[in-house]
Amino acid sequence: MFSPFELQGNSFGPALFFSVMIIILTFGAVLLFKQQKIERNGQLFAFKWVKWPLCLLFSLSVGAVTANSVDGNLDPGISLAAYFTVAILTAFILFFVCIFIVKRFSAYFQMTK
Numbered sequence: 001m002f003s004p005f006e007l008q009g010n011s012f013g014p015a016l017f018f019s020v021m022i023i024i025l026t027f028g029a030v031l032l033f034k035q036q037k038i039e040r041n042g043q044l045f046a047f048k049w050v051k052w053p054l055c056l057l058f059s060l061s062v063g064a065v066t067a068n069s070v071d072g073n074l075d076p077g078i079s080l081a082a083y084f085t086v087a088i089l090t091a092f093i094l095f096f097v098c099i100f101i102v103k104r105f106s107a108y109f110q111m112t113k
Helices: 013-034 048-073 080-111
Strands: none
Touching: 048 080
């Protein structure tokens, strides 16, 4: 079985990879913390650009999970074209639902201040 990130072998690669990832993510978090203005405390998003990647990643993740669920619940499985169709349609619809929800809740957050 192919599993590139398993930590059971005698390999030094996965430990080095995850150590580098920890350092990069920590450095990025510190940089974002330094850039945050104190006036933006308590808002729905501390950075305005975060909502687009967040909605995109959320919708793609749920689209993939939905396509996997459809594929796993059918005995012979589905074709690759049907798999991608389910994943892309779900992600597309969910992206716009996510944007609508974010706009709705950001309006509620702004009214409380």
